[in-house]
Amino acid sequence: MKPRLSLIPLAFFLFLASLSSAQVKKMKSEFLTPNDLYKPGVYWYFMDGNMSAETMTKDLESMKKSGIGNLIFLEVNVGIPRGKVDFLSEQWLQLFAHAEQEARRLGIEVTLGIGPGWTGSGGPWVKGKQSMKHLVSSEVIVSSLDKKKILLPIPKPKAPFFGEGGFIPEFRKEWLEYYEDVAILAFPLPKSEEKINNIDEVALYQRAPYSSGTVTANLQAPSKLNDKSISAITKKSIIDLTGKLNTDGYLNWNPPAGKWKIMRFGSRNNGAITRPAPLPGIGFESDKFDTTALNNHLDAYLGKILNKINPIEKNQIGGLKRLHMDSWEMGAQNWTGTFRQEFTKRRGYDPLRYYPVYSGNIVGSVSESERFLWDLRQTSQELVLEKHAQHVKAYAKKHNLTLSIEPYDMNPTSDLELGSVADVPMAEFWSKGFGFNSTYSVIEATSIAHVMGRTLVPAEAFTAQDNEGWKQYPGSMKNQGDWAFAAGINRFVYHTFQNQFLPDTLKPGATMGPYGVHWDRSQTWWPMVDSYHNYVTRCQYLLQQGRTVADLLYLTPEGSPHVFVPPSSAILGDTIGDRKGYNFDGIAPQQLLAATAGQKKIRFPSGASYEILVLPIYETMTPELLEKIGNLIRQGATVIGNPPLRSPSLTNYPQCDEKIKELVKKIWGNFSVPATLTHRRYGLGTVIWGKPILNAQDKLYPNYNLTTNILRTRGLQEDFSSDSKIRYTHRTSNEWDIYFISNTTPDRITANAKFRSVKGIPELWNPIDGKTKSIRNYKLANNISNILINLDAYESAFIVFSKDNRVDTSQKTVSRDFAMQPLDGRWVVNFDEKWGGPNQVKMDTLSDWSKITIDGIKYYSGIATYHQKFVFNHNHSVRVMIDLGEVRNMAKVRLNGKLIGTLWTAPWQLDLSEFIKKGQNEIEIEVANLWPNRLIGDEQKPYDGITGDAWPEWLLNNQPRKSGRYTFTTSKQYNRDSPLLPSGLLGPVKIVYQIE
Incomplete structure (x- = not known):
């Protein structure tokens, strides 16, 4: 038996090595032409009934030909006259089924x-009782001396966040x-x-x-009000008069002696409507706390669609997948018909006598009221997660679909909590200089994916507005796109491919009105x-391998x-x-x-692991939660952060605060924060705390350098560093490391770069052409690989470390350019x-x-061919390149009638050899x-486009245009x-001739 025992580990090791070798070899082969699963996608927008089967097929075939592999289907109403196909009508359903079937075909x-x-999730089928709700109130002040009957006015609804501009008359009435x-x-006044x-x-x-x-x-910030100076409502003095109206x-009711405030509480719709929906789809948003309301919505909308298309198979290629x-x-919600019961079940106490706090009244004390509000928001979050997001996810799974979520912006929950429900957490980023800064959502979505082991992290990419006006193109988007890749995004879903009806x-x-980068088949450069x-597909392929x-x-x-x-302090730069x-x-x-700790790391079932857990300054x-953190430290985790002072909740109050003190004493040793950064052993781990953690610049967290100095003292060097401006991200498996690097400057650079990997010989994989060397x-x-890197303006590359890599002695190294032949003759x-x-x-x-005086050239847009x-x-054996210099904005090169390639970014060179x-x-x-x-x-010519909400007569009647214009668009931006x-x-x- 002993020889067999000694052979098993060796055999297993050889097996793993062969797997690693096969995996890297497979990745290198697939890197050149990855599977369609790794292609980018688009938001495919339709404009309120303007659609046809013919243009749907044209759009989809154009996507397929150009390298788009996925899409998000949405119909809206933004600045275009209504079409003839009413949303969700039988004709509409047939067209959607056609598009879905064509997507399967392609x-x-x-x-x-x-x-x-x-x-959102709503429509005209959602009535008030099943809509998103607020608990609103009206109030009157009465006295025991008053002898008149007490009339309680019906509470008014809160003003909708986006106003009433989108309300059609019948909707406003409802x-x-x-x-x-x-x-x-x-209660007594x-x-x-x-x-x-x-x-x-x-x-x-x-x-x-x-x-x-x-x-x-x-959201939670300590109130500026002082409990000592406040005359609060005592809970015991509150009388429940429900049922006496x-x-x-x-x-x-006859009030006792003194002045009394009487509050009437009622349920009202929060004013959230589907936006910006096609006219037949405008209606209330469904109740996010109520699965019955959600089921009715899903049946009314998705049920009709799913009944019209062919059954969805789990592993089908193309078609409806998510x-x-x-x-x-959709705004916030703080009420539903069962809210009191749900709150009592989850928080352990009845919220009834805290209802006056909803309108800002203070019950008990300021701190007590704020604890109730924390419990209110926590209960609301749990209901959104369970009754809405998780329920939609279960509905999707039942139909062999998955669920993606963009968990950010007006979200009334914690973004990370909502996003963690998704099969596919998704982000959004706007084109730099053309709109909002939502890059924080990229950090959120990638964090969720990394911790939970989600392979795919898409982003609604390069969203834009007003002043974009067809200015963006692949070259202008290269630097920001590489930022997104380095930040953890591994699928671009371009906003927007407008259906060209x-x-x-x-x-x-x-x-889509003035919104979106224009990513559709009507672009001048679309054929290129x-x-x-x-390039994007190759990047996305590698960035979906392993884990971050x-x-x-x-x-x-x-x-x-x-x-x-x-x-x-943990970020270099601004928007990107x-x-x-x-x-x-x-x-x-x-x-x-879900975390455990061991070998001085915090670990998750997904395989993600971290050196340090950083607590918020809170x-x-x-x-x-504190008990969980203490357990992680005892198991061997390193945690940096000062102890909490109390619980945020009224649940089990005041015992909850005593429990906090007990745990703090155990973990930190005492309550007095030391003046210097102090390391305290607790079990197998360490908690690091002290006044230096308090940092005005970063507010919620310790300064980045303070935190990373702890890693340096342990001997853990930076994962990547460079003496030039290069961004990075790092994916790993047991047998290989992949670094994505990108020059952040418009200049060619030579950089000394350091990589925290010694897993084998490094190779450079070029995502522009798919070549490796x-x-x-x-x-x-010291467990660091030092590499001299040459990158052109905004150029990027993958550095792949693997024990399977071998130096290719057949590869020749380009040493220098030795001659140039200008093509400065007549074109x-x-x-x-x-x-x-x-x-x-x-x-x-x-x-x-644009500098030529001939109008036909000065104002020309499109493709022109230079000969x-x-x-x-x-006579020498040389490598022959063509260098185009400056190009505005993309170029396709042919030599002697043969296609050489397309150029859209630096280096503007192709191999002609x-x-x-x-x-x-x-x-x-x-x-x-x-x-x-x-x-x-x-x-410069007469206007002949959309006027008001009507198409021009020449278009409606299929007549010749008389304006002399060449272009037509539904959004005037110049x-x-x-x-x-x-x-x-x-x-x-x-x-250019190069000696090899």
Whole structure:
């Protein structure tokens, strides 16, 4: 038996090694042309009934050809006259079924929003009783001396967060009519009537978008009111008069001596409607605390759709695969018909006598009232998670679908808690300079995925508004896109591919009003975009392998709403800030419950592990969470943070606060925070605390450098560092490491880079062309690989470490350029006459089209082809490259009639070695610019577009246009004086010879 025992580990080791070898070999093979699963996606928008089977098929076939592999289907109403297909009508259902079947045919995955519009779950089928609700109140003050009957007015609804602008008359009538009585309470009038700060927000009547910059990340903030100076309502003095109200609104009650306040509490709709839904889809948002209401909505909307399409198979390729909850824009909810029972069950006490706190009254004391509000929000969060998100997820699973969630913005829960429900947590980021900053949602979604082991982390990508105006293109998006990859995103879902329901001759065509980067088949450069999509697909393929490496884990405070924002000291830059050398994730308290500790790491079932758990600088924590943290430390975890002072809740109060003190004494040893940073052993682990943790700059967390210095003293070096401005992210498995790196500057750089991996010989995998090569010039020291890296402007690469890698001695190293042959002769350029350009012009020098006085070139938008013949007589064995210099904005190169490739970013070079011939050669360069110049040129001509809410007569009647315009679009974003954009091949173009 002994020999066999000694052989088993060796055999197992060899087996693992063979698996590793096979895995890296497979990845290298698939990296060149990854499976369609790794392709980017689009938001496929339809505009209120403007749709047809023909244009659906054209859109989908265009997506397939260009390298789009998935889409989110949404129908809205934004700035375009209504079409003829009523939302959810039989004709609409047939068209959706057609689109879904075509997507199956083409292998394109479809994700469907769970309600009309881009957010929420509601519609005209949702009535007041099943809508999102507020507990509202009215009040009167009476005296025992008054002898008149007491009339209690019906409480008014709260003003909708987005106003009443979207209300159609019948909807507004229904909103005002829905009302249900809940309770009547009376209490002696306090001597002073101070109110709790910001009650509409802390009692969940509203939650403004965090991206608007008007609300804080963390809602709970200590009140400025002083308990000692407040005349509060005592709980014992509150009399429950529920049931004593007559149907005519008069109260059947005689007040005792003194002045009394009587409050009438009732249930009202919160004013949230589907937005911006097609007209037949406008209606109340369904109750997010009630599965009965949600089921009725799902049956009314998704049930009709699912009954119309073919059955969904678990492993089908293409077609409907997922349901989706987009950014939360439905406002907040604080009531439902069963809320009192749910609250009592979850919090352990009856909330009835705290109802006056909903309107800002102080019951018991300020701190007691704030604890109740914390419990109110916590109960609301639990109901949203269980009765809404988890229920939708179960509904999806029942139909062989998964669920994606964008858990951010007006979300009344903790973002990380809501996102953790999703099969696919999703983020959103806007094009830099063209809208809001929602990059925090990227940090949130990637944190959720890393902690919970979710492979796929998509982002609604490059969203834009108003001033974008077709200015964005793959090259302008490269740097921000690489930021998103380094931040943890591994699928771009471009916002927006607008369904092009107008004739193909009318371009740029239909838009989603002024919103979105224009990512559709009407773009000037769309015939060239597949090259960029190939780059994105290769990146997404590798970034979905293994798991992310991060050293720091930031715990969010308990409670809701909450947005996870890491300390600013942990980020380099602003809107697209990059991670520093020790990466991090955020985690919500409920997620932490799954953690264990061992070997000085915090570990999760997903395989994620972290060196340090960082506690928030926060005064409250529930005993349950503190006990979990203490257990992790005893098991061997390192935790940095000062102890909490009390519980945030009234549950089991005041014993809960005594339990906190007991646990703090056990874990930290005492209650007095030391003046210096202090390490205390507790079990097998360490808790680090002290006054240096308190940091005004970062507010909620200790300074990043203070935290990472602890790692340095342990001998753990940064995961990545460089003497140049390079961003990174790191994926790992047991046998390999993959680093994605990206130059953040517009300049070519040579950098000394350090990687915390010694798992084998490094290779450089180029996502632009899919080629891989060995890295020979590297050194190992102290478990760090030192590599000299050359990157062009905004260039990116993957550095792959594996024991399976071998130095390829057949690969030749390019040492230097030794000669250049300028192509500075005359160019013949062909423009497209359909878009106002001259058929053929001769250019002695390369010029910016917008600087040429000929209107057909000055205002030209589209593709033009440059031709030139040149002689190649070089006798040496050399590598021959073409360098295009400056291009505005994309280029496709052919040599002697053969396609060489498409260029959209630096380095603007292609290898001609296999295609060039001795003697005369002909080069053809197709160049695409952007739409603005033609749109500006057309603004010199009479307007003939949409007026008010009506299409132009010439379009409706299929008549010739008389304006002389070449373009047509549903969103006007330029005028005659708008500045023109540089366009064309600007060069200099040259043939470059390289010695190998």
